[in-house]
Amino acid sequence: DAKTTQPTSMDCAEGRAANLPCNHSTISGNEYVYWYRQIHSQGPQYIIHGLKNNETNEMASLIITEDRKSSTLILPHATLRDTAVYYCIVRALGFSGGSNYKLTFGKGTLLTVNP
Amino acid sequence: DGGITQSPKYLFRKEGQNVTLSCEQNLNHDAMYWYRQDPGQGLRLIYYSQIVNDFQKGDIAEGYSVSREKKESFPLTVTSAQKNPTAFYLCASSIDKQGNEQFFGPGTRLTVL
Numbered sequence: 001d002a003k004t005t006q007p008t009s010m011d012c013a014e015g016r017a018a019n020l021p022c023n024h025s026t027i028s029g030n031e032y033v034y035w036y037r038q039i040h041s042q043g044p045q046y047i048i049h050g051l052k053n054n055e056t057n058e059m060a061s062l063i064i065t066e067d068r069k070s071s072t073l074i075l076p077h078a079t080l081r082d083t084a085v086y087y088c089i090v091r092a093l094g095f096s097g098g099s100n101y102k103l104t105f106g107k108g109t110l111l112t113v114n115p
Numbered sequence: 116d117g118g119i120t121q122s123p124k125y126l127f128r129k130e131g132q133n134v135t136l137s138c139e140q141n142l143n144h145d146a147m148y149w150y151r152q153d154p155g156q157g158l159r160l161i162y163y164s165q166i167v168n169d170f171q172k173g174d175i176a177e178g179y180s181v182s183r184e185k186k187e188s189f190p191l192t193v194t195s196a197q198k199n200p201t202a203f204y205l206c207a208s209s210i211d212k213q214g215n216e217q218f219f220g221p222g223t224r225l226t227v228l
Contacts, residue, residue, distance in 0.1 A: 043119075043205050043219030044158070087157070102148070102173060103217055105157030 004088045009110040012082075018075040020109055022088030025069040030092045033064060034103070035073045037084040037111075044087065044105070047073065078113045085110050118142065119220035121206050126225045128200075136191045136223045138206030147189035148207040148217060151175065158205060164189055193225065200227045 005023040012018040024033065034049040048055055048062045050071075055062045061074040075082055087108040119140045128134045138147065146165045150158040150173075160173030164183040178197025183189050189208075193200045203224050207217040 041203075041222070041224070043121075043207070043222050046216050046218060049216070102160040102163070103158065107155070107157060 004090055004106060006086070006088050006106070006109045008107070009112070011112050011114055012075075012078045014080060014113055014115050015077055018078040018082065018111055018113070020073040020075075020086050020088075020111060021070065022073070023070045024088070024090045027068050027090050028092070031090050032092070033062065033068075033071050034089040034091065035060070035062065036087045036089065036103070036105070037082075038087070038108070039081075039084040047086075078111075080113050080115065083111060083113045119206060119208055119218060121204075121220040121223050124221065124223060126223055128225070128227050130227055131195045133192055133194050134200075134225065136193065136204055136206075136225070138189045138191065138220060140187055140189075140206075140208045140218075140220075142208055142210070142218065143186070144208035144210045144218070145186070146209045146211065147183065148209075149173075149179070149181065149189070149191045150205045150207065152203040152205060152222075161191065161204075200225060 032049050032051050035047040036044040038044040047059050048057055050062045064071045085108040087105050089103055122137045148163040149161040151161055152158050159175050161175055161179050162170055162173050162181045164170035167183055167186050170181050170183050178194055180192045203222050205222045206220040209217045
């Protein structure tokens with residue numbers, strides 16, 4: 001799986017958009033970008049994933065650059081409950097018999113939403 | 116509510132004792148996973164199971180054992196052979212066997228004294 005680089009920490013004001021960047025310059029053509037988050041002492045929570053088109057769901061939007069070397073997770077209206085470590089993961093979509101079943105979590109970005 | 120449950124949330128054991136961590140899911144997911152997380156670190160895969168009665172070693176399986184007798188249950192035993200068992204243990208499941216969109220339980224924090 002390609003390596004990802006994320007800032008160690010970021011701050012955001014409550015109610016504002018939180019934009020979390022991720023660099024994945026060695027991403028391969030068949031690799032997806034996944035985002036998870038982990039609130040302190042809880043299990044990680046799946047947020048969103050995408051291949052090359054921008055994606056949006058009820059939690060967030062994912063913007064992937066045209067060359068796919070970087071992406072941004074956007075939380076449109078951050079709340080205090082969004083304070084968490086956000087992980088950007090790049091992996092190929094798993095296939096039967098392959099070894100892509102695991103998620104490789106790096107250190108992520110600690111997003112702190114301030115009142 | 117559908118989800119993954121892990122119990123207990125906190126567990127204390129004496130060194131040299133085996134301990135079994137519970138993981139149950141009612142999501143009807145085929146695949147289940149056990150990860151370990153150490154302070155300030157990412158997750159490392161211990162074991163995974165893509166189907167009932169079958170499981171495979173992950174990256175750090177030494178000192179651990181699992182069973183998958185039922186689709187909804189995937190217990191993890193931390194044996195006395197595990198050198199550094201104190202950690203946060205996370206169980207996950209995915210609807211497909213390929214590990215896409217894994218859903219995690221709340222975790223069990225194991226402390227070995």
